[in-house]
Every structure is written in structure tokens, then in C-alpha cells.
Amino acid sequence: MENKRVLIGMSGGIDSSISAILLKEQGYELVGLTLRTWDYITDSCMSKKTGCCSVEALYEAKDFCKKLGFEHYTLDVREQFNNHVIKNFVDEYLNGRTPNPCVVCNPFFKWDAVINKANELNCAYIATGHYSQIIKKDERYILQKGLDSNKDQSYFLWGLSQKHLSRTLFPLGDFTKDEVREIAKNHGFKLLAQKKESQEICFVQKGDYRDFLKERLPDLEQKLKGGNFVDSSGKILGQHKGYPFYTIGQRKGLEIAVGYPLYVQKIDSKTNTVVLGPREELYKKEMFVRNFNLIKYENIDNELEVYTKIRYRSESVLSRIKKENGLVKVEFYENVSSITPGQSAVFYQDKDVVGGGFIV
Secondary structure, three states, X not given: OOOOEEEEEOXXXXXXXXXXXXXHHOOOEEEXXXXXXXXXXXXXXXXXXXXXXXXXXXXXXXHHHHHHOOOEEEEEOHHXXXXXXXHHHHHHHHOOOOOOHHHHHHHHHHHHHHHHHHHHOOOOEEEOOOOEEEEEEOOEEEXXXXXXXXXXXXXXXXXXXXXXXXXXXXXXXXXXXXXHHHHHHHOXXXXXXXXXXXXXXXXXXXXOHHHHHHHHOOOHHHHHOOOEEEOOOOOEEEEOOOHHHOOOOOOOOOXXXXXXXXXXXXXXXXXXEEEEEOHHHHXXXXXXXXXXXXXXXXXXXXXXXXXXXXXXXXXXXXXXXXXXXXXXXXXEEEEEEOOOOOOEEEEEEOOXXXXXXXXX
């Protein structure tokens, strides 16, 4: 008899909650799991810890599981999350790169840790509320874009392995966000239907990442401010506030005037230098990618034509990829702006995710 027991990640939000409803209606036996990764305190309620990974969200998830009639567990991974995801986030900025914390978190925590717990609880599958899809073709599990192009989250999931994908269910893959909200209303969860989207980086409480870096490393600004802004020829244009506080393509906040707009072109952590230049210098036709994870194919020996996405909200660009000296070389068919080291490059063929990696 098929094991239809599913360990579903419950965040307390609408997506995981409606995923649970859909799976339950499809006859799956559910067990809920909430990962406790990070706590933070809001200004509006200093006595409560809130947010998508918070104590408040944990209780909301537990309560929802109780309403639907299935058991709920909590897995406290705050120490591991701090040592793995947070440390990587800080280290990447210190190395002059712009990190993707969700990409780092997903395979290590939302899959490895959850699958281990699923095995312990005799669950054949795990499920999440991601807007993506999985198909099986020629004995391979292929990650695909979600139906809702505005919510598709396949970009953040390129690090998943065949083992991960073979155990995963994405109940929301062929739904739009509006349809998910309608399902919540129809099941009597009107407040849930009105819930706002969670913030992109769960551990950046307020302001932006710069404030977070300053909190983690109180002497960072003092140590690094006064480094040079230079142009592509090396001419000094002024001084900056510390290279980790800038990212490729940035224009605002430079506080430099030369008679035309300047953009961050390159960040050199070794010399504490930030290279500025005009917009046209941001455009490039090739890049390299490290830590390549191949999903659609077992291997690629020759050049492969793909559509490449270099940031979550950017359009995919027709390109060709090939392996070269342990990396993947990407050659674009048209100029691409603001290629940012540390960000993810994800390769697509139609809806299929070919694979992905980190931009060098």
C-alpha cells in the first residue's frame, strides 16, 4: 500500500496553510513541521517576537494544524541557521559579493533537515508552499516554473538535488496567488486570505541589509569607511562608507558628482575599492558561474542553449552555456546589465530548470 504520509512545512502563512488544505483534500495523511530559524522583535510590539520564522508564526502554524486535525512538530535550528545561513550572508558581503540567503537556506534546512525529520516520522514525502512544479521524465525529476509568473519561485530552488525533488510535493504549483487567496476565503479563513506577503530576507528586521551588517559587526563601518571610489582607469573620484554597503548597478547613495550619473561597476574587498562608471559600462555579454547544480540533465558535455536569469525579478536572456575549468561559462546573445557576483544564475529551457549556480 502506498505511503501517502506527508511532512508539510508550516510557516503560519497563507501559502503553506492552503497547501495543507489541498493535500488533505487529495487524501494525503499530513504531519506539520515548523522550522524555528530566527527570532526578531518589532518596534510596534517589543514584547513579542514576530515574523515568518518567529515564535508567533510557530503558534499560528500549530493552531492551523490543530484546526485541520493533524499533528504538528517544531524543529529548532536557530544555531545551525546562524552558523550556516547568517554567516554566509555576512561573509559574502565582506568578500565583495551580494548573497542570496534563500538559495543557501533551501537545500540545507528546508530540504535536508525536513527530509531527515520525515524519515524519523515515516513520511514518504515532504511538501512546501513554493510556487513551483516538479515532473518526472526519463527517470529524472525536473523542477519547473510555477503557473503564476509573478509568484514563480523556481529561481530560489536551483540547489535542490534529485533526492530532494523525488520526495517533494508543491501543491501550489499550478495555482495563482489570487486563486490561493480565494481558496482561503472559501474555507472560512478570511483573515488568512488577507495576510501580507512575508519579507524577502526573514532575518533583516528593519531598514536594509546594511543595518543588519552594522548590528552584527559594530566596528565594520569605522574600519572600512574612507576607501576609494575610482573609475575604470583607477582615477580616484572620492571616498566611500565601506565596500560592503554597495552592490553592482547601484546609483543612489553614492554622494559623488561628476556631471553625469555613476553606477557601481565592481567591488574589490581586498583593496576596499569601489569602481564607478557610466551606465554603459554595466553591460556585458559573458560571465562565469560556480557551484553549478544540474537538474534537468545528468550531464552536459557540449554547449547548451538556455534562457538565463541573473536575478529574481529580471527577464531571462537567451544564452549558451558550457563547462570550462570547473566553472560554467555563460555567453549571452545580447548585452546584460549589472551582472552581480554572489547572486544566482538560473538556466531555463521553456518551463524546465536546467540548473543554476552562483555568479563569480
